[in-house]
Amino acid sequence: xxxxxxxxxxxxxxxxxxxxxxxxxxxxxxxxxxxxxxxxxxxxxxxxxxxxxxxxxxxxxxxxxxxxxxxxxxxxxxxxxxxxxxxxxxxxxxxxxxxxxxxxxxxxxxxxxxxxxxxxxxxxxxxxxxxxxxxxxxxxxxxxxxxxxxxxxxxxxxxxxxxxxxxxxxxxxxxxxxxxxxxxxxxxxxxxxxxxxxxxxxxxxxxxxxxxxxxxxxxxxxxxxxxxxxxxxxxxxxxxxxxxxxxxxxxxxxxxxxxxxxxxxxxxxxxxxxxxxxxxxxxxxxxxxxxxxxxxx
Amino acid sequence: xxxxxxxxxxxxxxxxxxxxxxxxxxxxxxxxxxxxxxxxxxxxxxxxxxxxxxxxxxxxxxxxxxxxxxxxxxxxxxxxxxxxxxxxxxxxxxxxxxxxxxxxxxxxxxxxxxxxxxxxxxxxxxxxxxxxxxxxxxxxxxxxxxxxxxxxxxxxxxxxxxxxxxxxxxxxxxxxxxxxxxxxxxxxxxxxxxxxxxxxxxxxxxxxxxxxxxxxxxxxxxxxxxxxxxxxxxxxxxxxxxxxxxxxxxxxxxxxxxxxxxxxxxxxxxxxxxxxxxxxxxxxxxxxxxxxxxxxxxxxxxxxxxxxxxxxxxxxxxxxxx
Amino acid sequence: xxxxxxxxxxxxxxxxxxxxxxxxxxxxxxxxxxxxxxxxxxxxxxxxxxxxxxxxxxxxxxxxxxxxxxxxxxxxxxxxxxxxxxxxxxxxxxxxxxxxxxxxxxxxxxxxxxxxxxxxxxxxxxxxxxxxxxxxxxxxxxxxxxxxxxxxxxxxxxxxxxxxxxxxxxxxxxxxxxxxxxxxxxxxxxxxxxxxxxxxxxxxxxxxxxxxxxxxxxxxxxxxxxxxxxxxxxxxxxxxxxxxxxxxxxxxxxxxxxxxxxxxxxxxxxxxxxxxxxxxxxxxxxxxxxxxxxxxxxxxxxxxxxxxxxxxxxxxxx
Numbered sequence: 020x021x022x023x024x025x026x027x028x029x030x031x032x033x034x035x036x037x038x039x040x041x042x043x044x045x046x047x048x049x050x051x052x053x054x055x056x057x058x059x060x061x062x063x064x065x066x067x068x069x070x071x072x073x074x075x076x077x078x079x080x081x082x083x084x085x086x087x088x089x090x091x092x093x094x095x096x097x098x099x100x101x102x103x104x105x106x107x108x109x110x111x112x113x114x115x116x117x118x119x120x121x122x123x124x125x126x127x128x129x130x131x132x133x134x135x136x137x138x139x140x141x142x143x144x145x146x147x148x149x150x151x152x153x154x155x156x157x158x159x160x161x162x163x164x165x166x167x168x169x170x171x172x173x174x175x176x177x178x179x180x181x182x183x184x185x186x187x188x189x190x191x192x193x194x195x196x197x198x199x200x201x202x203x204x205x206x207x208x209x210x211x212x213x214x215x216x217x218x219x220x221x222x223x224x225x226x227x228x229x230x231x232x233x234x235x236x237x238x239x240x241x242x243x244x245x246x247x248x249x250x251x252x253x254x255x256x257x258x259x260x261x262x263x264x265x266x267x268x269x270x271x272x273x274x275x276x277x278x279x280x281x282x283x284x285x286x287x288x289x290x291x292x293x294x295x296x297x298x299x300x301x302x303x304x305x306x307x308x309x310x311x312x313x314x315x316x
Numbered sequence: 317x318x319x320x321x322x323x324x325x326x327x328x329x330x331x332x333x334x335x336x337x338x339x340x341x342x343x344x345x346x347x348x349x350x351x352x353x354x355x356x357x358x359x360x361x362x363x364x365x366x367x368x369x370x371x372x373x374x375x376x377x378x379x380x381x382x383x384x385x386x387x388x389x390x391x392x393x394x395x396x397x398x399x400x401x402x403x404x405x406x407x408x409x410x411x412x413x414x415x416x417x418x419x420x421x422x423x424x425x426x427x428x429x430x431x432x433x434x435x436x437x438x439x440x441x442x443x444x445x446x447x448x449x450x451x452x453x454x455x456x457x458x459x460x461x462x463x464x465x466x467x468x469x470x471x472x473x474x475x476x477x478x479x480x481x482x483x484x485x486x487x488x489x490x491x492x493x494x495x496x497x498x499x500x501x502x503x504x505x506x507x508x509x510x511x512x513x514x515x516x517x518x519x520x521x522x523x524x525x526x527x528x529x530x531x532x533x534x535x536x537x538x539x540x541x542x543x544x545x546x547x548x549x550x551x552x553x554x555x556x557x558x559x560x561x562x563x564x565x566x567x568x569x570x571x572x573x574x575x576x577x578x579x580x581x582x583x584x585x586x587x588x589x590x591x592x593x594x595x596x597x598x599x600x601x602x603x604x605x606x607x608x609x610x611x612x613x614x615x616x617x618x619x620x621x622x623x624x625x626x627x628x629x630x631x632x633x634x635x636x637x638x
Numbered sequence: 639x640x641x642x643x644x645x646x647x648x649x650x651x652x653x654x655x656x657x658x659x660x661x662x663x664x665x666x667x668x669x670x671x672x673x674x675x676x677x678x679x680x681x682x683x684x685x686x687x688x689x690x691x692x693x694x695x696x697x698x699x700x701x702x703x704x705x706x707x708x709x710x711x712x713x714x715x716x717x718x719x720x721x722x723x724x725x726x727x728x729x730x731x732x733x734x735x736x737x738x739x740x741x742x743x744x745x746x747x748x749x750x751x752x753x754x755x756x757x758x759x760x761x762x763x764x765x766x767x768x769x770x771x772x773x774x775x776x777x778x779x780x781x782x783x784x785x786x787x788x789x790x791x792x793x794x795x796x797x798x799x800x801x802x803x804x805x806x807x808x809x810x811x812x813x814x815x816x817x818x819x820x821x822x823x824x825x826x827x828x829x830x831x832x833x834x835x836x837x838x839x840x841x842x843x844x845x846x847x848x849x850x851x852x853x854x855x856x857x858x859x860x861x862x863x864x865x866x867x868x869x870x871x872x873x874x875x876x877x878x879x880x881x882x883x884x885x886x887x888x889x890x891x892x893x894x895x896x897x898x899x900x901x902x903x904x905x906x907x908x909x910x911x912x913x914x915x916x917x918x919x920x921x922x923x924x925x926x927x928x929x930x931x932x933x934x935x936x937x938x939x940x941x942x943x944x945x946x947x948x949x950x951x952x953x954x955x956x
């Protein structure tokens with residue numbers, strides 16, 4: 020055996036433990052300040068959603084017509100809306116619905132989209148053609164129209180709205196996944212894995228997915244904001260959340276009528292959405308970098 | 317060596333790349349001479365600083381991060397490093413031209429090869445008419461063995477070897493006094509490489525152009541070069557003429573290089589590899605840079621960086637134990 | 639005489655392209671004896687890498703037989719093929735491209751063990767990975783590193799450790815040292831020779847570098863445009879190159895010495911396109927000795943003695 024430096028130093032090996040991938044990613048994630056800020060913001064939102072009952076100073080659906088359209092004050096931190104409801108409390112409660120809609124709709128569409136894109140890209144041929152033509156059809160229909168038709172078919176309700184939003188954003192993930200797969204499957208390390216006897220599923224999950232995560236994460240974090248807004252527009256036309264349930268998008272759209280006289284009606288829900296999207300984007304960027312070992316330091 | 321016949325003389329050249337991860341000592345105190353009409357082979361492995369050296373001569377180093385700290389590059393009696401941008405531009409392409417490693421990427425894919433050669437000619441000869449320049453371009457193509465009627469073709473219509481010929485034609489279009497070739501045949505197949513080397517040898521004999529040939533292949537050096545400089549980690553460890561270097565290699569690194577390449581002409585031999593890896597250029601070893609990999613290294617080698625010694629006429633070696 | 643571990647018969651691979659059928663590999667035959675190294679040389683585009691990929695069934699052949707221990711692996715179903723891959727491995731040219739940049743060295747080497755479910759016990763598997771790293775000359779401390787942190791030589795060692803993980807009998811080495819610097823190249827070549835000796839491995843060594851092939855091979859096959867034009871024992875081939883292409887190829891290699899004078903045969907022109915090749919000898923267009931017959935009749939590989947095979951109509955006549 021050659022006496023390279025490598026070999027002679029292997030005596031120190033006892034102390035070396037195999038670090039797990041999860042721990043490694045977490046370590047890199049923690050080093051990223053922006054990502055940590057994003058995570059704190061997200062934790063704050065989740066905290067608000069869970070403990071809304073305790074934190075909220077008012078009942079979110081309790082009307083107080085006398086104090087309607089009041090600007091922010093010490094009694095009502097974010098003011099009151101057109102029915103005198105406390106906006107701060109409504110935003111706290113609304114975070115429950117908005118976060119659920121955002122996360123579930125995006126989760127659904129990314130999982131379905133990635134799976135379809137992976138199949139299309141990896142196997143190619145007829146299957147690819149069928150899947151991609153279907154996504155083309157979906158993309159050709161304006162998403163709002165698609166949402167309306169799906170909800171009309173399935174019936175109103177939060178659950179169906181999430182499904183509708185999920186389906187309408189499937190094509191985007193499908194395309195991204197397929198594109199990165201097409202370039203990745205030509206890579207030698209995929210061949211190397213196949214030569215080791217790995218199955219297609221193993222290759223997709225262990226090699227191709229991790230390597231195509233970057234654009235997917237960016238897309239997903241951006242889409243969470245979009246999903247919250249789509250849900251709002253569905254609520255606006257009466258197919259989504261039924262009033263008086265507090266929901267950020269719905270608050271935004273009803274507040275629009277009072278934009279001139281009481282801008283706080285739209286400003287605070289808007290800021291809440293922005294806060295959530297911003298948190299997700301920071302998290303997403305951080306996660307993307309943390310998952311890439313090349314950016315270790 | 318006679319001072320007067322030196323076309324190019326590099327004295328104490330030091331180039332660093334200043335990056336956030338530390339300073340890369342790409343080239344350190346490099347001295348080199350190239351007599352007129354001769355070919356110098358610059359040999360070394362990846363990261364030895366070969367390309368940096370010739371880019372410093374051409375002054376096409378990216379600044380930042382590259383910084384030429386000290387040194388003189390004397391070409392035809394003038395220090396190129398003192399020249400301003402405009403006069404340097406006139407020298408580039410006209411007096412000194414360069415051939416790059418990858419023929420696939422050094423040609424503009426949307427312009428015909430004839431026009432690309434013509435452009436170089438017109439750039440340095442403002443008076444020449446378009447038509448004359450085009451005729452000259454066609455002549456250049458004929459010279460490198462490409463039929464003139466292909467001047468209207470685009471680069472993708474040529475094979476790799478043919479593209480490299482086009483690049484050579486382009487480099488020679490203005491009759492430069494010095495031609496720098498950066499691994500001109502690495503990307504080519506052996507039979508095509510043989511064609512290109514043959515061509516370069518012929519042209520060199522015909523035009524008496526001086527040449528610096530960067531390569532990692534000692535075979536090419538043996539074939540085409542008159543002088544050889546072996547680089548390791550930014551320094552020239554051995555310099556001499558072809559015979560001195562091939563018959564009496566003296567630096568342990570040069571000896572190591574010869575021992576670790578399989579030779580087609582010799583009977584079954586065992587390869588003796590140079591142990592270890594090329595050092596990290598941001599964190600070079602103290603003393604002699606080769607000492608961690610050197611089989612003859614002593615205590616002293618890790619402390620003193622040896623000066624270059626002339627062991628016979630024109631044969632310089634940078635080693636303490638000579 | 640040891641038995642043949644691998645035999646390839648009438649192997650063909652045609653790729654459909656817009657301009658016609660690309661004959662990447664066209665009727666290739668050879669066999670490799672156990673414990674020996676077969677060198678496959680040729681210039682880029684001659685189909686040598688495709689042959690390697692066909693043997694591992696990374697690309698499916700158009701026609702032909704690949705006999706591994708006298709059993710045609712082209713007839714194997716998925717499961718049986720998966721099992722066979724344990725004994726049939728490959729080391730790729732570019733050690734950077736053949737490693738997943740997102741997997742640590744440990745994970746990369748462990749992958750074959752995991753997908754083949756060799757070990758039930760995690761501890762045992764870890765031990766095996768460290769053992770493999772030691773075999774390939776990699777320090778244990780590199781286990782948590784990622785490919786981009788290593789230099790080319792070490793990366794190629796990872797590729798080798800990975801290929802050895804399943805205790806294969808046969809390794810396809812697809813230009814394993816072409817991407818490496820000369821000093822590192824020698825280290826890797828020596829490692830391969832050592833491993834062959836210790837483990838009784840059989841190699842198919844694919845390369846464009848004749849000096850390297852000569853150094854490592856027992857037998858050499860020279861490919862030109864999808865066909866083997868000459869095949870002989872290493873010594874014979876270099877002493878008596880008989881095909882005009884082999885002669886030109888040998889003379890084209892620059893020798894790192896100034897004591898030899900080689901009469902160089904400079905071939906005219908470029909390698910012709912492998913798409914819809916015309917009948918006759920593929921080398922006819924560039925051959926110095928080309929005669930009328932060469933343009934019409936495809937020469938067969940003929941034995942000119944001592945197992946030295948040449949595909950030329952006029953072998954020995956010039």
